[in-house]
Amino acid sequence: MKSLEELMAIKAKAEKAMLAREEGDGKRIVVGMATCGIAAGARPVLNRFVEEVAKRNLKDVTVTQTGCIGMCQYEPIVEVFEEGKEKVTYIKMTPDKVARVVADHIVNGNPVVEYTVASLDK
Amino acid sequence: MRELSLNVLDIAQNSISAGASEVEITVEEISSASKMTIIIKDNGCGMDEETVRNVMDPFYTTRTTRKVGMGVPLFKMAAEMTGGSLNIESAVGKGTQLTAVFFTDHVDFTPLGDIDSTVVTLITMNTNINFIYALKVDEKEFRLSTNQLKEILGDVPLDMPEIVMWLKDYLKEQTEIIRGGVIE
Numbered sequence: 001m002k003s004l005e006e007l008m009a010i011k012a013k014a015e016k017a018m019l020a021r022e023e024g025d026g027k028r029i030v031v032g033m034a035t036c037g038i039a040a041g042a043r044p045v046l047n048r049f050v051e052e053v054a055k056r057n058l059k060d061v062t063v064t065q066t067g068c069i070g071m072c073q074y075e076p077i078v079e080v081f082e083e084g085k086e087k088v089t090y091i092k093m094t095p096d097k098v099a100r101v102v103a104d105h106i107v108n109g110n111p112v113v114e115y116t117v118a119s120l121d122k
Numbered sequence: 123m124r125e126l127s128l129n130v131l132d133i134a135q136n137s138i139s140a141g142a143s144e145v146e147i148t149v150e151e152i153s154s155a156s157k158m159t160i161i162i163k164d165n166g167c168g169m170d171e172e173t174v175r176n177v178m179d180p181f182y183t184t185r186t187t188r189k190v191g192m193g194v195p196l197f198k199m200a201a202e203m204t205g206g207s208l209n210i211e212s213a214v215g216k217g218t219q220l221t222a223v224f225f226t227d228h229v230d231f232t233p234l235g236d237i238d239s240t241v242v243t244l245i246t247m248n249t250n251i252n253f254i255y256a257l258k259v260d261e262k263e264f265r266l267s268t269n270q271l272k273e274i275l276g277d278v279p280l281d282m283p284e285i286v287m288w289l290k291d292y293l294k295e296q297t298e299i300i301r302g303g304v305i306e
Contacts, residue, residue, distance in 0.1 A: 002292040054283030
């Protein structure tokens, strides 16, 4: 059973993790969560990113949401921002694609080009 | 939208855009009447009468990036398809309350779906807003608010992965209790 008391224990753990999070280069994963994104399935994609980041214990990665990115037909859209690098835009994301994006791109620094908006031209 | 909880997530984004500091989401089910009421209430900037009328129109939006706004019309359609209704009360400077009524025994009723996921997303992605979530099923009630969590957590941000995962499990268990699921 989860209880609010249990949250106290997690708090202590999280405080330690917080100190670690302040360091690092800081990647930002942004999921489009307007009507178009939500209807296309952005919520499970966002949740899977949060789960993956938690599972891998990635301290310097934040997952946030934004409104309509402006290409509704390609939703769910996920953007990855990294200091000093060009933004990478993933389109038509699914929860199944998330693990690979996290492993290849977020952890190892190699964007999964076939999932990105750049793959459209080919 | 495949589930009403997605509409709730979408509508709540309007409250966030309206600059609300408090958003209350209530899901109330009365099984004897096969009735479900979803209320989303905020203390945001509110709307005047004309704007309230306009938001029901899919070809109206306050956004400047495009000419359609589907959020409210989609939710309204989902409610009316079941013989229910959608009503908006709003006052400029005070806030907005949206009430949607559904009849759950209607063949066109869209299931509520993963409302926990919606609540977790809202709380952890908008940590500066106090979300109040209430689930009422017949006589039973469960309530949770951002402020309640913040009281315990202090400076620890709500979007820490550990907290997000805990919140997800906590909501799941509490929902099971309310809905009469098996618990240890």
